[in-house]
Amino acid sequence: MKKSLFLLIYLLTSVYLSSQDSLYVIEDDEKYRYSMIMEDLDYLAAKYSDYVFPFAIGDSEFGFPLKAVRIGTKEKKPYSIFMVGNVHAREDYSSKLVMKFLNHYLLSIEGNSNVYPSAKKYLDSLDIYIMPVANPDGLKIAHQDWEGIEKWRYDVCKMIRKEGFEEWKANGKGIDLNDSFDDGNHHLKHGDQGEIEPASEDFKGYYPAEPIETKYLQEFVNKLKPLMTISYHTKGDLVYWADAGTHAIFEGIDTEINQKVLQVSGFDLVSVSKNPVTYGCGLENYVRAKMGLLGSCVELSKSNDSRVQYADSLFNDLVWKNASQIPMVYIKEVFDRKEKIMTLSNAYCLELKMKL
Numbered sequence: 001m002k003k004s005l006f007l008l009i010y011l012l013t014s015v016y017l018s019s020q021d022s023l024y025v026i027e028d029d030e031k032y033r034y035s036m037i038m039e040d041l042d043y044l045a046a047k048y049s050d051y052v053f054p055f056a057i058g059d060s061e062f063g064f065p066l067k068a069v070r071i072g073t074k075e076k077k078p079y080s081i082f083m084v085g086n087v088h089a090r091e092d093y094s095s096k097l098v099m100k101f102l103n104h105y106l107l108s109i110e111g112n113s114n115v116y117p118s119a120k121k122y123l124d125s126l127d128i129y130i131m132p133v134a135n136p137d138g139l140k141i142a143h144q145d146w147e148g149i150e151k152w153r154y155d156v157c158k159m160i161r162k163e164g165f166e167e168w169k170a171n172g173k174g175i176d177l178n179d180s181f182d183d184g185n186h187h188l189k190h191g192d193q194g195e196i197e198p199a200s201e202d203f204k205g206y207y208p209a210e211p212i213e214t215k216y217l218q219e220f221v222n223k224l225k226p227l228m229t230i231s232y233h234t235k236g237d238l239v240y241w242a243d244a245g246t247h248a249i250f251e252g253i254d255t256e257i258n259q260k261v262l263q264v265s266g267f268d269l270v271s272v273s274k275n276p277v278t279y280g281c282g283l284e285n286y287v288r289a290k291m292g293l294l295g296s297c298v299e300l301s302k303s304n305d306s307r308v309q310y311a312d313s314l315f316n317d318l319v320w321k322n323a324s325q326i327p328m329v330y331i332k333e334v335f336d337r338k339e340k341i342m343t344l345s346n347a348y349c350l351e352l353k354m355k356l
């Protein structure tokens with residue numbers, strides 16, 4: 001009798017644990033390869049099809065889909081927020097952060113996680129867009145995951161490389177995507193310090209928005225007009241949140257929102273970026289300068305003197321512990337100011353048109 005009771009408890013526990021396992025799927029302590037990320041994204045989109053709507057904004061230079069999801073209700077909303085990871089190849093921590101956020105957000109909507117207790121309430125008026133990998137070709141190079149990109153391997157190997165492939169930051173064509181956005185500063189970016197031909201980092205391209213990934217991202221945000229774009233990177237445990245060229249547009253809203261993020265994460269306050277030679281041509285700069293919409297660049301994990309990311313096994317300790325609430329704080333703070341942000345952006349865009 002005793003034995004069969006033990007057996008029953010064992011079986012029930014196993015069933016419970018395995019059902020819990022399938023609810024959380026992100027491999028947060030392993031090297032997070034492009035194929036794993038896409039598999040997880042597809043799985044979550046299929047499992048939560050009432051809230052998750054997958055799409056792609058185009059294909060990378062090497063032909064991989066630039067996949068994204070909209071979290072929301074069936075009807076699209078006029079207000080949205082956009083979070084993107086892996087603009088820089090070697091930074092798979094940024095993909096893990098947005099994917100782990102996505103998984104816990106969906107669990108929270110259904111009452112199966114306590115990480116984001118108020119997750120559901122925002123979806124009546126706000127769509128959340130998530131793109132975990134903006135630079136699939138670069139991510140595959142950084143992971144030396146040559147499957148499917150063999151025919152470009154020779155060209156990639158010929159390019160200037162600062163160190164090993166694990167520090168690869170650019171896209172597959174050797175252009176640093178976050179130096180390539182057409183924010184009006186491309187001619188200034190890097191001064192005469194950057195690379196002048198394709199390289200693992202610091203080459204901005206021969207003209208603005210040269211990489212196809214940059215073109216698709218620009219088209220996407222131009223059409224969607226997300227109230228805020230948050231681009232996740234490593235490292236520094238800090239947020240680049242404002243630049244001298246656009247800070248005045250936001251009438252202090254950018255300061256308020258990013259201060260809340262610093263409070264919840266313990267990240268450092270960075271002063272308003274002053275010189276377009278260093279700050280220009282990022283996705284965050286583009287949305288501010290072209291649309292008067294908010295943009296932040298969040299640098300995950302503490303700084304050190306290596307350009308390579310920390311080990312993937314340290315993600316939870318170095319990133320998730322501090323940054324798990326960052327996406328949620330952005331959602332809440334943007335949601336609370338949605339009309340004001342739209343009003344400021346409309347006024348700014350009108351001003352831009354008049355200048356033409």
Ligand SMILES: [Zn+2]
Pocket residue numbers: 087088091232233234235
């Ligand atoms: Zn980066």
